[in-house]
Amino acid sequence: MSPAMTDITDTHCPYCALQCAMGLARTGDGEDGSNGAGDGSGLRVVERGALCGKGATATAVLRPGTRLTQPLVRGADGELAPAGWDEALERVARGLSGTRQRYGADAVAVFGGGGLTNEKAYALGKFARLVLGTSQIDYNGRFCMSSAAAAGNRAFGLDRGLPFPLEDIPRTGCIILVGANPAETMPPALRYFTELRANGGTLIVIDPRRTRTAEQADLHLAPRPGTDLALALGLLHLVVAGGRVDEAFVAERTSGWEGARAEAMAHWPELVERITGVPVPRLREAVELFCAPQAAMVLTARGPEQQAKGTDTVGAWINLCLATGRAGRPYSGYGCLTGQGNGQGGREHGQKADQLPGYRMLTDPAARAHVAGVWGVDPAVLPGPGRSAYELLDALGDPSPAGIRALLLMGSNPVVSAPRAAHIEDRMRSLDFLAVCDVVLSESARLADVVLPVTQWAEETGTMTNLEGRVQLRRRAVDPPPGCRSDLAVLRGLARRLGWAGWERGFPEEPAEVFAELRRASAGGVADYAGISYERIAAEGGVFWPCPAEDHPGTPRLFLDRFATPDGRARFAAAGHRPAAEEPDAEYPVLLTTGRVLAQYQSGAQTRRVAELNAAAPGPFVQVHPRLAERIGAAEGDRLAVVSRRGRAVAPARISTAIRPDTVFMPFHWPGEGRANTLTNPALDPASRMPEFKVCAVRVERAEPV
Numbered sequence: 045m046s047p048a049m050t051d052i053t054d055t056h057c058p059y060c061a062l063q064c065a066m067g068l069a070r071t072g073d074g075e076d077g078s079n080g081a082g083d084g085s086g087l088r089v090v091e092r093g094a095l096c097g098k099g100a101t102a103t104a105v106l107r108p109g110t111r112l113t114q115p116l117v118r119g120a121d122g123e124l125a126p127a128g129w130d131e132a133l134e135r136v137a138r139g140l141s142g143t144r145q146r147y148g149a150d151a152v153a154v155f156g157g158g159g160l161t162n163e164k165a166y167a168l169g170k171f172a173r174l175v176l177g178t179s180q181i182d183y184n185g186r187f188c189m190s191s192a193a194a195a196g197n198r199a200f201g202l203d204r205g206l207p208f209p210l211e212d213i214p215r216t217g218c219i220i221l222v223g224a225n226p227a228e229t230m231p232p233a234l235r236y237f238t239e240l241r242a243n244g245g246t247l248i249v250i251d252p253r254r255t256r257t258a259e260q261a262d263l264h265l266a267p268r269p270g271t272d273l274a275l276a277l278g279l280l281h282l283v284v285a286g287g288r289v290d291e292a293f294v295a296e297r298t299s300g301w302e303g304a305r306a307e308a309m310a311h312w313p314e315l316v317e318r319i320t321g322v323p324v325p326r327l328r329e330a331v332e333l334f335c336a337p338q339a340a341m342v343l344t345a346r347g348p349e350q351q352a353k354g355t356d357t358v359g360a361w362i363n364l365c366l367a368t369g370r371a372g373r374p375y376s377g378y379g380c381l382t383g384q385g386n387g388q389g390g391r392e393h394g395q396k397a398d399q400l401p402g403y404r405m406l407t408d409p410a411a412r413a414h415v416a417g418v419w420g421v422d423p424a425v426l427p428g429p430g431r432s433a434y435e436l437l438d439a440l441g442d443p444s445p446a447g448i449r450a451l452l453l454m455g456s457n458p459v460v461s462a463p464r465a466a467h468i469e470d471r472m473r474s475l476d477f478l479a480v481c482d483v484v485l486s487e488s489a490r491l492a493d494v495v496l497p498v499t500q501w502a503e504e505t506g507t508m509t510n511l512e513g514r515v516q517l518r519r520r521a522v523d524p525p526p527g528c529r530s531d532l533a534v535l536r537g538l539a540r541r542l543g544w545a546g547w548e549r550g551f552p553e554e555p556a557e558v559f560a561e562l563r564r565a566s567a568g569g570v571a572d573y574a575g576i577s578y579e580r581i582a583a584e585g586g587v588f589w590p591c592p593a594e595d596h597p598g599t600p601r602l603f604l605d606r607f608a609t610p611d612g613r614a615r616f617a618a619a620g621h622r623p624a625a626e627e628p629d630a631e632y633p634v635l636l637t638t639g640r641v642l643a644q645y646q647s648g649a650q651t652r653r654v655a656e657l658n659a660a661a662p663g664p665f666v667q668v669h670p671r672l673a674e675r676i677g678a679a680e681g682d683r684l685a686v687v688s689r690r691g692r693a694v695a696p697a698r699i700s701t702a703i704r705p706d707t708v709f710m711p712f713h714w715p716g717e718g719r720a721n722t723l724t725n726p727a728l729d730p731a732s733r734m735p736e737f738k739v740c741a742v743r744v745e746r747a748e749p750v
């Protein structure tokens with residue numbers, strides 16, 4: 045019998061940056077598991093377009109048995125035990141204030157997440173800088189798109205994932221997808237690429253693995269991990285040598301071409317073939333496809349970005365767009381496919397170590413004065429920039445005066461998702477005090493002194509900014525369980541208990557009130573939300589920033605007239621190839637690259653709790669080429685140990701010709717012995733501070749049977 049639906053709430057998926065629209069139907073019988081979803085959540089998903097399996101099953105995480113519904117406090121026996129909210133908040137306030145009094149404000153840190161709503165990201169940054177007075181705040185988005193952000197800011201003077209709407213993709217002539225696998229990470233987006241090809245356009249995929257996305261490409265190039273920069277330089281070399289530079293565009297709309305040109309000419313095709321393993325004829329084919337149409341795009345994701353030279357690597361791909369006049373024109377340009385649900389908005393409102401709301405820089409006196417004015421404080425009280433995400437996590441428990449002794453973690457699970465994860469787990473265990481706000485008892489929450497159970501997507505209202513820079517409204521569809529409170533309520537409660545005089549007006553619990561203040565704080569900034577309201581989003585289905593006034597239409601397409609640099613010109617960046625921070629040697633002769641699979645999301649804290657998703661992707665694996673498998677005597681399903689300078693991970697072999705013989709791949713969604721991030725290298729990009737997740741040297745051998 046179909047459930048009695050009382051109403052449908054239009055909202056968006058809780059997971060990735062595509063932020064697909066969905067309806068949530070209330071079935072009214074959530075407790076007994078007999079509703080339409082069959083998951084006991086009291087809601088079922090109604091499609092409003094395409095959803096992937098993660099979105100279609102998202103209500104399962106709302107189920108009382110799946111998520112936390114009561115605060116947990118670690119007792120004298122060392123165990124986490126249920127507690128009341130007053131006791132839990134008092135304990136957090138004592139833990140944070142006691143540390144601050146003993147060791148200073150910067151001994152207390154805050155770590156946020158790219159899945160938090162804009163309102164929460166904004167409130168968290170304000171809480172850290174005003175209530176705690178600490179400079180030590182960053183978030184897990186640093187591990188996601190920071191290299192693309194740094195390269196975009198450098199080239200265009202502005203960072204927005206896509207400077208055009210997704211609907212432009214089928215209208216271009218050729219797309220180079222670099223290190224992106226939307227067929228698994230955001231499957232509904234694949235239709236834009238399918239439409240592109242149906243319209244006569246071409247798709248080039250660059251990935252060391254023949255992924256599901258690569259299988260649909262007109263041309264797949266499989267470079268050695270860590271050599272995407274050389275590949276881009278090689279293509280630019282061929283563009284120059286073939287007389288395909290758009291000289292008029294370069295002269296009128298760019299600066300710095302000579303340096304970039306010189307670097308490209310130093311990377312001739314045969315050299316690039318030796319570095320990347322991509323044959324020269326394939327390089328020529330890629331240039332032909334890219335240069336033939338009037339319009340073309342380059343889209344990057346984590347492959348080129350999560351490298352210790354990620355900013356320069358993305359910059360080299362931007363150079364290719366600029367030299368061929370494929371930027372700042374309709375249906376052309378460079379874009380980044382952001383990963384996390386609010387990967388875009390999460391970096392705009394002040395939870396980054398170096399930024400204030402509106403994508404303002406913390407070191408800019410005018411920016412400090414503006415935001416301090418909105419917050420009603422003297423600019424002098426705002427701390428300066430703090431450590432980046434990995435550096436912050438690495439300083440946890442450090443007993444030196446520069447160390448961090450207490451941490452408030454909100455919406456992140458670094459025990460699984462941080463590089464060199466065993467070390468970071470040790471650092472978290474050595475803290476004097478750890479408080480975690482989360483929906484589930486994640487691997488990081490298990491280490492906490494206090495766990496605060498917070499409300500989640502369908503239980504609260506808030507805005508999310510998707511990968512296009514489109515601000516959307518996630519609406520509350522169901523009441524949260526009685527034992528849960530919103531992150532905003534937690535910050536308000538802590539501000540009061542920590543004695544911050546302005547807590548009552550400064551930390552409202554109502555998301556709409558926070559958004560109203562966010563609009564004022566962002567006004568005049570790069571990411572200007574001043575003209576965006578919940579009402580407008582509801583009426584228009586989303587509004588693109590910048591939108592400086594209520595009568596402004598928003599800005600779906602950027603840079604058509606000028607780039608956002610002081611002189612209006614896009615800037616070439618000159619950088620040559622250099623090796624990965626860790627190259628194979630006799631002891632560690634194989635390359636490891638990591639990524640995601642279709643049925644899991646990020647650290648898996650939510651998706652590992654969904655039966656259908658677990659059935660589809662039950663655990664980690666090591667994708668290995670048959671030649672490498674033969675060399676180590678491994679058969680399909682054998683347990684393989686992958687060993688790097690940082691540790692050892694064990695998972696079953698999945699033998700496939702879809703990966704290079706010199707490389708193995710592991711997905712990073714799982715904790716325990718198969719935790720891929722035990723192995724990854726925290727070598728940092730000097731500009732973005734992005735760790736080198738995508739390439740490190742490992743040894744692969746058969747592991748002992750269980």
Ligand code: SF4
Nearest residue numbers: 057060063064096099
């Ligand atoms: Fe959700 Fe992303 Fe899947 Fe869309 S593609 S349903 S936003 S996880």
